[in-house]
Amino acid sequence: MITATQMVGRLVAATLISASVAAGAFAQSVSFVEPADGAVVSSPFKVKFAVSGMDVKPAGEIVAKSGHHHLLINAEPVKAGESVPFDATHLHFGKGQTETDVTLPPGAYTLTMQFANGAHQSYGPEMSKTIKVTVK
Numbered sequence: 735m736i737t738a739t740q741m742v743g744r745l746v747a748a749t750l751i752s753a754s755v756a757a758g759a760f761a762q763s764v765s766f767v768e769p770a771d772g773a774v775v776s777s778p779f780k781v782k783f784a785v786s787g788m789d790v791k792p793a794g795e796i797v798a799k800s801g802h803h804h805l806l807i808n809a810e811p812v813k814a815g816e817s818v819p820f821d822a823t824h825l826h827f828g829k830g831q832t833e834t835d836v837t838l839p840p841g842a843y844t845l846t847m848q849f850a851n852g853a854h855q856s857y858g859p860e861m862s863k864t865i866k867v868t869v870k
């Protein structure tokens with residue numbers, strides 16, 4: 735026989751499990767493994783990218799829930815669906831790289847990671863992450 739207290743406990747446990755499964759299924763984000771936000775670094779410095787909820791694939795074909803990393807230097811996140819520019823401040827990691835060495839003159843910088851699909855079309859600000867670093 736199950737008491738009312740046991741029943742409530744089981745319901746709470748079931749709810750927590752389904753809530754965490756749902757969060758895992760829909761949580762898509764990017765993050766810097768390094769450097770840390772606010773870090774003071776020496777050039778060249780290592781930048782490591784991470785993504786959750788999507789796969790890293792080389793640029794080429796568009797595959798759902800996958801894409802590649804971009805590093806934007808002193809630039810805003812790219813609106814969803816817009817192409818990430820190819821220029822000196824928008825670096826593409828179209829081979830599927832998850833880290834790089836960045837060389838910058840001394841100064842304060844805003845670094846933005848931007849995830850985009852195989853055709854370099856941005857997944858939008860939700861799939862971006864911005865940090866500030868100082869190159870000494």
Ligand SMILES: [Cu+2]
Pocket residue numbers: 793802804818826827828850853854
């Ligand atoms: Cu790209």
